Amino acid sequence: MTRVNGTIIEISDNGGELLLRATTERELLPLPGQYFMIGCGSGQELLPFTVFPVRSGPDFIDFISISEFNWHIGQEVTFRGPLGQGFSIPIDATKVGLIGLTQKGALSLLPLASRLLESGKEVALATDARLHGLPLDLEILPGEQALEVSIWADAAALVITRNQIAQSLDLFRIGYTKKPFEALFLSEFPCGGTAGCGVCAVTTKKGWKNVCKDGPVFDLSELAAE
């Protein structure tokens, strides 16, 4: 398992969500949708935290944390990962709709948006988040147009929590039955895929699966309401 040490060097408020930047001793290369477990060097926390990358470079990573914690500048951290299965938007999709209604949701989709734009696709993001520093060619639409975005797109990606499965299956049923439609679960993964402890488990049509290991990205059509 890859472990990379880093130090928190910046904490900013991004529309009410803490965005953290850490320098890293080497480049972290997450695929869009993958996550890290981050431990604090001071040993003040018993368990590592689940974090999702927002952007990364050769010696830094910007990320959001799923759990609240008293992060501080200069804090030494260790990244374990990247972990899990990321997005697999089909290469032949030309128009991709992204749906991340919350601040965390929208931020966690930015790596995917950047990757898709770099490959020449049209990308629209439906969100109620207040974002800055976005790619100029990323089209932003209000969250209430999420359904329209999913209908316009050849393929779509959605950020979801366990409690939103039934609602999403209902709202996007026309979309996910006819086109690739992926769902990224944003939640805490205590064991980070080590144990399949079940805390993050979701119900699928083939029984329950651990999001930390089998996800955090699933085909929306695979999921079942509990």
Next chain:
Amino acid sequence: MSGALNELGIASPWLNVPGFLGGLPPARMDLELEMGAFLPMSISMQPRSPVENRCLVRYPGGVLLHTGMPNPGLRESIKQYAARWARLDLPVWLSLLPNNADEAEEMSEVVDELENVTTFQLELPRRSSKEECRSILTAAAGEKSFFVEIPLDLVNRDTLGMVQNSPAFGVVLSAPRGRLLNDGKWVNGRLYGPALYPQVISQLHSLRRLGKAVVIGCGVSSIEQGEQLIGLGVDGVQVDLPLWN
């Protein structure tokens, strides 16, 4: 090296708490421990799904974990893992969750046939009467020695008396239950973390008086704490949260 565990072919006192490493040991462990045996997730007779309000709640001193102990059930677990358990370098120590004496008997018989499974520990159903627990312990006696879990919050004269007079080879002091508020709702779960350690130490005397092997299965948050326990004469130490770091 532990004498009691040695009798079972387990060469090191270091173990993992069931459920903290999944169904098979990881290819590589970051924690530098020479494990004596591998404990897969706890296994019930029938498959168990995660509970609806599953969660992890952090609190000062530890975490509460509420999962419902999901597992594929005994038959499916054997189908999925038994061949690989048989090939492991480490002996396998199962953790079983029988609901009653019939299940305990059946599970014990199945375990007797499993290659490289050296021993097992039993978690008694929490709501069962003393009489039912006694019959489960009696029914579990088979060819292989077994341990019985005593949750830290249930160490009392009644429980100790029942275990002392049972065919169990040893006891595992396991995680206590607790109740915390999570997202506005009260949730029950197992407690893990360093806050338990002083309580574990204070129960050692009672456990050792049973005259059975004693394994500590909660509250050990560092190698130093485990070494202290071994120094105090416990036969085995099961590690939990440090395995997830």
